[in-house]
Amino acid sequence: MLKRLYSKSKIWFAVAWIIAYCVLMSAGDSLSAIIGLEKSVTLAIGILLSAILLLFLKKNGLLEAYGICASKATARSMLYYLPVFIMLTTNLWYGVTMNYGLPETLLYILSMFCVGFLEEVIFRGLLFNAMREGNLKAAVIVSSVTFGIGHIINLVNGSGAELIPNLLQVVYATAAGFMFVMIYCKTQSLIGCILVHGIFNALSVFANEGAATNETRIIFCILLTAITSAYAVYLARTMKETIFNEDK
Numbered sequence: 001m002l003k004r005l006y007s008k009s010k011i012w013f014a015v016a017w018i019i020a021y022c023v024l025m026s027a028g029d030s031l032s033a034i035i036g037l038e039k040s041v042t043l044a045i046g047i048l049l050s051a052i053l054l055l056f057l058k059k060n061g062l063l064e065a066y067g068i069c070a071s072k073a074t075a076r077s078m079l080y081y082l083p084v085f086i087m088l089t090t091n092l093w094y095g096v097t098m099n100y101g102l103p104e105t106l107l108y109i110l111s112m113f114c115v116g117f118l119e120e121v122i123f124r125g126l127l128f129n130a131m132r133e134g135n136l137k138a139a140v141i142v143s144s145v146t147f148g149i150g151h152i153i154n155l156v157n158g159s160g161a162e163l164i165p166n167l168l169q170v171v172y173a174t175a176a177g178f179m180f181v182m183i184y185c186k187t188q189s190l191i192g193c194i195l196v197h198g199i200f201n202a203l204s205v206f207a208n209e210g211a212a213t214n215e216t217r218i219i220f221c222i223l224l225t226a227i228t229s230a231y232a233v234y235l236a237r238t239m240k241e242t243i244f245n246e247d248k
Helices: 002-008 010-035 040-059 076-088 102-132 136-155 163-187 191-206 214-237
Strands: none
Touching: 002 010, 002 040, 010 040, 010 102, 010 136, 040 102, 076 163, 076 191, 076 214, 102 136, 102 163, 102 191, 136 163, 163 191, 163 214
């Protein structure tokens, strides 16, 4: 069934994965809350979805086509990823605390690495690649914006997200999505994006959100958006094929 849908329409294949991912992972969060063990069901669903997607790509010889391969760019050409390392610290800017016990913390961290893999392969791999041949600029915009807007589901999935923090998350997630697209374009690999995405999300389990005010959240959102956007623009400027030099 997956092969048939993929052959028929790569874009609809990507859309189907986006829907399945959002619905099933949200259901996992809700069921985990009912059970009383944070991320327990979510992790199981994340592992299952990751395995299905990875096996599909491997079986059909698509691993390298969708970035599951080594980087083809030097660390020097990527500014040694310094802006990325700065971004990785942002979840700890409010301070560090243990939000859960050890079992739930481990479940949370593992589930976030599944999230990193799935979101990068779905949004940067499947969706972006399905659109880039027709219109690179549209592919970059759609991949970045849908990735950002997708985070608004946290308002309704039982995660307890508040309105203002969640809307700010949509903003900087869109900018981060732009950065990840440019990293992928430059390196032709999603491995770095998957690792960074997973680590960034995993570190949120130690974030001291109780110490944050809406004012500090806005300031940090602006800083994070500026860092990721500036890095994305820099990477785009160093490539021949980018949204900045398409024929008009």
